[in-house]
Amino acid sequence: MNIHFVGIDPETDEDGCPTVWVDTETSDLLIQSYEADQETTATCDRLSPARAPIPPGETVIRIPARMVPIIRRACDELDSGVR
Template structure:
């Protein structure tokens, strides 16, 4: 695995905060963020074209808007290795 740190929430308190990494071996994004609340998760499920329960190996996460530039940077880094 070739994990590279990309960025952390600029408003971090450095105690369990949204963070983004890239796996340059698989071109996957790895994201640590807040677990979505039950209401948001239920709405995402209702709007999903899959119409199946969210499997236990998946979850809905909430990424703060201020993290969008960091996610863009991660995507740009992955585009550069393909």
Template sequence: MDLRFVGIDPETDDDGCPTVWVDREAEDILIQSYTADAESAGKCHALSPAKAPIPPTETIIRIPRRMVPLIRKACDDLDGLR
């Protein structure tokens, strides 16, 4: 695994630290963030074209807007591999 740290929530504190990494070998973005509450997850599921329940290997996370630049940076990193 060729894991590269991209960045951490600029407003992080001791209670939470949403973080972004890129796995350059698998060409994936890994994100640690807040778990979506049940109401949000239910609404996402209702709007999804996939009608099956969310599998146990997946979850819905909430990413703060202030982390958008980190997500873009991670995407740019992956784009640079090709």
């Protein structure tokens, strides 16, 4: 496993905050963020094209809009083959 730190929420207090990493072996994004509230999760569940409840082991997470540049940077790193 080759995990690479990309960025942390720029408004964080660095105590349990949204963070983005990439796994350069699998090209997966790894994201720590806020768990969505029940209303949001139920809405996403209802609108899912899978037409099935969110399965065990998966959840809806909320990523602050201010983290979009960090997620873009993570995708760019994976696209460029950063290892």
